[in-house]
Amino acid sequence: MQTEVVIVGAGPSGLATAASLHILAIPYVVLEKDTCSASMWKLRTYDRLQLHLAKRFCELPHMPIPRNAPTYLPKAQFIQYLDAYVERFNINPVYSTDVQLASYDEDSKTWRVMARNALTDEVEEYRSRFLVVASGENCEGFIPDLPGLQSFSGEILHSSSYKSGRPYTDKSVLVVGSGNSGMEVAYDLAEHQARTSIVINSPLHVVTKEMICMAMVMLGCLPVCLVDALVGLLAKWKYGDLSRYGIVRPTMGPMRLKAVTGRSAVIDVGTVEKIKTGEIKVVKGITNIRANEVEFADGNSYQYDAIVFATGFRTNPRKWLQDADSFLDEEGYPREKFPNHWKGRNDLYFVGFARSGLPACSMDALNTANDIAKKRTVS
Structure with a gap:
């Protein structure tokens, strides 16, 4: 099949790119490996999830979220918006x-994309001048290879397969990973009366969603150092010294840390209070796993019925993009850094790889569509 643009991925990044091309009357095809759009949101998120950013920062291009919607949308309402x-x-x-x-043909100056249709098991060919990689940062759940993990006799799952703490009532569950997913899963487990522990190895910022909303607004007119200083003071006033509970703040401020490393501050949903009261136990450094017993760096060991890995995701373009090393780093992100990450050579684009969530997806999509339109006008 011949088209002007091939978009790989029908998550928010791919949808935003498609809509932006539609507005400019540029033909495109979206290829999606799952059976629905926004499959990450629809199939691989937990029940209690809601947007951590205010809706104004989560709108896709050319269509605002309804004014009567809540400021922080529950998962179901955001899915309705995407549909x-x-x-x-x-x-x-x-x-x-x-x-x-996906390979680039120097002679014809076009991209050749080979894709397997899961319904027919046939490989289909698509040709386009432009290729947009919009498969996202959250393609494949990552579970680290911990010592003895294969011997664990209980349930092992990634947070992308976790739905609710209901099946774990009165069970002992270990959550590995202390980002937003890990902290919220731990809270949900504790809410359902699971005996919950969480591994916190790295320093992290804990803030409220209101603090982050304020910070994002202020970044439009103030330097990041001032914004970080204010957020830090508010967080300290709200939560006090959390180091006694095993939570240490990074030296770099939350907004600067996000910009430099892609690591987000933890938006607290009530987890910190449960840590303070002992409903959630903080543990550090898994050293070994034997059957249902997990050993930690401090010499203690505890028995668990299940382990939930909230240890992030991996991108997948390195698996199918020819000459990937010249475009992508070892983690599968564009070698060009923000704000130039979205544009590669040979009419290749990356949408949703800025490590800055939905706001960056929309910006990437608009930049990509406008650049494609400009190139078509010139040629």
């Missing part, structure tokens, strides 16, 4: 289509 977005811009992804190889 309405697909309908409004007449986006029709080719579902169940997994890209196997």
Whole structure:
């Protein structure tokens, strides 16, 4: 099939790019390996999830979230918004289509994309001048290879498979990972009367969603050092010294840390209070696992019925993008750094790889569509 643009991925990044191209009347095809758009949101998120950023920062291009919607949307309402977005811009992804190889043909100056159709098991070919990689940062759940993990006799799951703490009532559960997902999963488990522990190895910022909303607004007119200083003071006033509970703040401020490393501050949903009261136990440094017993760096060991790994995700373009080393670093992110990360050579684009969430996805999509339009006008 011949088209002007091939977009790989029908998550928010791919949908935002498709809508932006639609507005400019540029033909495109969206290839999606799952059976629906926004599959991460629909199939691989826990029940209690809601947007941690105010809705104004989560809107996709050309269509605001309704004014009567709550400031922080629950998962179900955000999915409704994404479905309405697909309908409004007449986006029709080719579902169940997994890209196997994307290569650039120097002679024809086009991209050749080979994709396997899961329904027919046939490999289909797509040709385009432009290729947009919008498969996102959260393609594949990552579980570290811990010593003895294979011997664990209980349940092992990644947070992308976790839905609710309901099945774990009265069970002992260890959460590995202390980012937003890990802290919220731990809270949800404790709410369902699971005996909950969480591994916190690295320093982290704990803030409220209101603090982050304020910070994002202030960054429009104040330097990041001042914004970080104010957020730090508010967090210290709100939570006090958390080091006695095993939570140490990084030396770099929360907004600077996000910009430099991609690591987000933890938006507290009530987890800190449960840590303070002992409903959630903080543990550090898994050294070994034997059957259902987990050993820690301090010499203590505890028995668990389940381990939930909230240890992040890996990108996947390195698996199918030819000459990936010249475009992507070892972690699968563009070698070009923010704010130039979205544009590669040979009419290749990356949308949703800025490590800055939905606001950056929209910016990448707009930049990409406008750049494609400009190139088409010149040629």
